[in-house]
Amino acid sequence: MSDTLERLATAVVEGNVDSMEELAQEALDEGLSAQEILNDGLMGGMNHVGKEFKAGNMFVPEVLRSAKAMKEAMKLLEPMLAAGEAQATGKILLGTVKGDLHDIGKNLVGMMCEGAGFDVRDLGTDVEPDQFLSAIKEFEPDIVGMSALLTTTMRAMGDTIKAIEEAGLRDQVKVMIGGAPVTQRFADDIGADGYAANAASASDLAKEFVGAA
Amino acid sequence: MQVKKTNYTVNATPTFEVLTEEEIEAIYFSALRVLYETGVRVYEEEGVEIAHSGGAIVEDTTDDSSLVKIPPWMVDKALATLPRKVVVVGPDREHRMELYKNQIYFGAGSDTPFTWDPYTGERRRATYEDVKNFAKIAQAMPNMDFHMSLGIVQDVNVGTYDRWQYLAMLEGTTKPINITAVDLDGLQDQLEMAYVRVGGKEEFEKGPIFSLYIEPVSPLSHSEEVIQKLLFATDNGIPFVYTPCPLAGATAPCTLAGTAVQALTESLFGIVLSQLRKPGAPMIIGGLMSNMDMRTTVYCYGSPEMALLSAAYTQITKWLGVPMYETAGCSDAKMFDEQAVLEATFNATTAALTGGNMIHDVGYLEQGLTSSMEMMVATNEIVDRVKRILRGIPVTDETKALDVIEDVGPGGHYLEHDHTYTRFKDLIWQGPLTDRQNWENWDLAGRKTFRDRVHARVLEILETETEPLIDEDMYKELRQICELADERHKGEELDFDMFV
Numbered sequence: 001m002s003d004t005l006e007r008l009a010t011a012v013v014e015g016n017v018d019s020m021e022e023l024a025q026e027a028l029d030e031g032l033s034a035q036e037i038l039n040d041g042l043m044g045g046m047n048h049v050g051k052e053f054k055a056g057n058m059f060v061p062e063v064l065r066s067a068k069a070m071k072e073a074m075k076l077l078e079p080m081l082a083a084g085e086a087q088a089t090g091k092i093l094l095g096t097v098k099g100d101l102h103d104i105g106k107n108l109v110g111m112m113c114e115g116a117g118f119d120v121r122d123l124g125t126d127v128e129p130d131q132f133l134s135a136i137k138e139f140e141p142d143i144v145g146m147s148a149l150l151t152t153t154m155r156a157m158g159d160t161i162k163a164i165e166e167a168g169l170r171d172q173v174k175v176m177i178g179g180a181p182v183t184q185r186f187a188d189d190i191g192a193d194g195y196a197a198n199a200a201s202a203s204d205l206a207k208e209f210v211g212a213a
Numbered sequence: 214m215q216v217k218k219t220n221y222t223v224n225a226t227p228t229f230e231v232l233t234e235e236e237i238e239a240i241y242f243s244a245l246r247v248l249y250e251t252g253v254r255v256y257e258e259e260g261v262e263i264a265h266s267g268g269a270i271v272e273d274t275t276d277d278s279s280l281v282k283i284p285p286w287m288v289d290k291a292l293a294t295l296p297r298k299v300v301v302v303g304p305d306r307e308h309r310m311e312l313y314k315n316q317i318y319f320g321a322g323s324d325t326p327f328t329w330d331p332y333t334g335e336r337r338r339a340t341y342e343d344v345k346n347f348a349k350i351a352q353a354m355p356n357m358d359f360h361m362s363l364g365i366v367q368d369v370n371v372g373t374y375d376r377w378q379y380l381a382m383l384e385g386t387t388k389p390i391n392i393t394a395v396d397l398d399g400l401q402d403q404l405e406m407a408y409v410r411v412g413g414k415e416e417f418e419k420g421p422i423f424s425l426y427i428e429p430v431s432p433l434s435h436s437e438e439v440i441q442k443l444l445f446a447t448d449n450g451i452p453f454v455y456t457p458c459p460l461a462g463a464t465a466p467c468t469l470a471g472t473a474v475q476a477l478t479e480s481l482f483g484i485v486l487s488q489l490r491k492p493g494a495p496m497i498i499g500g501l502m503s504n505m506d507m508r509t510t511v512y513c514y515g516s517p518e519m520a521l522l523s524a525a526y527t528q529i530t531k532w533l534g535v536p537m538y539e540t541a542g543c544s545d546a547k548m549f550d551e552q553a554v555l556e557a558t559f560n561a562t563t564a565a566l567t568g569g570n571m572i573h574d575v576g577y578l579e580q581g582l583t584s585s586m587e588m589m590v591a592t593n594e595i596v597d598r599v600k601r602i603l604r605g606i607p608v609t610d611e612t613k614a615l616d617v618i619e620d621v622g623p624g625g626h627y628l629e630h631d632h633t634y635t636r637f638k639d640l641i642w643q644g645p646l647t648d649r650q651n652w653e654n655w656d657l658a659g660r661k662t663f664r665d666r667v668h669a670r671v672l673e674i675l676e677t678e679t680e681p682l683i684d685e686d687m688y689k690e691l692r693q694i695c696e697l698a699d700e701r702h703k704g705e706e707l708d709f710d711m712f713v
Contacts, residue, residue, distance in 0.1 A: 198510055
């Protein structure tokens with residue numbers, strides 16, 4: 001691996017937000033493609049972060065800082081990737097379901113998935129099934145992620161899946177759900193494709209869904 | 214030597230303080246600044262309107278919410294009418310909480326999805342019977358002063374479980390109850406039930422038999438449901454707990470002073486709104502402040518930061534003269550183990566030593582996701598020890614006992630002395646579950662650990678026949694309110710099996 005790519009990976013691990021753009025530019029100047037920089041530099045760094053996090057050696061704020069560092073470099077690389085060289089890992093649509101204002105867990109999932117290279121669109125909190133539907137049509141995500149903290153609002157996840165089915169969009173997306181009262185059994189019963197107990201496993205699950213695991 | 218007698222007795226109860234008065238003031242005045250300059254987001258039109266006509270600045274109104282900024286004078290005005298003492302009683306008026314400075318009361322937490330089955334030893338979804346049994350345990354525990362539903366009742370309709378929880382608790386205890394409500398409809402039904410239980414609206418108003426738990430969302434957000442509950446409680450003379458649950462590092466600043474400022478800002482908004490609606494409306498502010506665990510992202514219920522924040526916030530509320538909702542007797546441990554007891558001992562001790570009023574969440578394991586009867590029984594014993602410490606060491610002529618020392622003299626003993634005989638039971642603490650046997654007797658008795666003894670006590674309470682606390686007619690009347698609610702929420706049943 002080139003020295004610059006290694007420095008990029010290290011900068012991601014260290015969450016060195018300010019140096020990312022400059023380093024990415026350096027790599028481009030050396031003749032590396034945006035694709036190579038993403039795969040071997042940035043994602044290499046993020047993979048290391050993922051491993052360290054699982055091992056308990058890195059903590060959530062550090063992981064998020066690394067993801068932010070990666071995003072900094074992506075600002076420069078994205079236009080070149082969009083030109084056909086490469087795609088994001090996949091697209092994820094997120095939201096806390098109707099009636100629920102709690103969003104820290106959902107936000108964490110979003111940030112973790114961005115860190116894993118996903119293009120994430122977050123609809124926020126108290127999201128009606130209709131809002132999910134129109135966003136699916138417009139954004140065309142691979143995965144729809146729903147969150148609820150309250151036992152009373154978790155039912156809205158089932159309603160939303162039903163609405164997605166009725167709109168004929170169910171085959172286009174994988175649905176994953178999470179939140180404190182949610183269980184695998186609940187996910188199975190309401191017809192979700194998967195359940196994740198925390199943000200890190202949500203990002204793993206998302207990678208599995210798009211075959212990037 | 215002549216002993217100069219003072220004309221008063223000093224008995225300094227041991228206290229735990231983490232902030233100086235200057236620091237308390239700095240936090241309070243900072244909260245006033247956040248409330249005025251940053252503002253809070255309110256997702257309920259009537260609430261916004263009330264604040265606005267009371268002098269608040271309303272900005273950035275969207276489809277569903279407005280940013281509300283409260284000038285400091287409005288807070289001063291609200292604090293002037295806010296009761297410094299709040300009373301909640303049990304239905305028979307025997308149990309009573311007088312919530313004000315330094316008056317400590319311990320009680321359960323609420324609404325855990327899971328519970329540990331004391332018979333099968335498995336963690337499973339909570340049912341009506343569990344909630345009733347927890348209330349029975351609370352009734353039998355002398356240091357449990359109020360109660361909450363230690364389980365979300367999940368073998369009934371999902372939209373009406375709050376009424377069933379209240380009924381289950383009324384079946385098991387006559388202690389004051391802190392209820393939760395699914396929504397406004399659930400709150401109205403439970404108020405009806407309380408009227409039935411206590412003999413009418415007037416009786417309830419003389420001494421409310423429940424308080425209501427309301428939780429604004431951190432950071433600085435007050436949802437539609439929260440404001441509706443606040444206004445309803447205020448209108449109907451229901452004391453309510455207004456407790457944000459900020460997570461240091463996630464939904465509040467990582468610095469604990471910053472978390473305290475934000476939590477206070479969130480509570481002060483509740484105070485202002487309630488006093489605008491009805492001057493003199495009783496409320497309790499809290500109370501559940503902790504940090505996010507940065508490995509697992511869970512809300513920590515057993516961290517030293519939680520104890521520290523609770524202590525700081527209690528001091529702030531005492532300075533403000535507002536009753537306080539504290540948190541203790543809870544743990545992050547998954548089951549009733551050494552960590553559970555360690556964490557409960559730690560937070561119950563600091564809570565009591567700081568003098569918070571309504572100390573809740575006894576019985577919580579797994580960050581409030583699982584309830585444990587063993588945890589409640591063990592915490593009862595922990596609180597008993599702490600209460601002994603709170604009694605301190607009074608130093609008077611009588612307690613210095615110079616005459617007794619003179620009487621016994623060198624080489625004698627005190628075991629037979631009247632001075633010992635008349636005082637030892639009061640002064641030397643004994644706990645029913647604490648083992649102090651010598652090895653031989655402990656060995657002979659089957660080498661029971663604390664965990665074994667606590668478990669046996671739980672079963673003993675559950676298996677002791679008790680007189681029904683409500684008669685059959687009243688039970689039917691209460692149950693009918695729950696069933697009528699079920700009728701209105703037909704088709705919303707959650708398949709209980711899906712949780713197994």
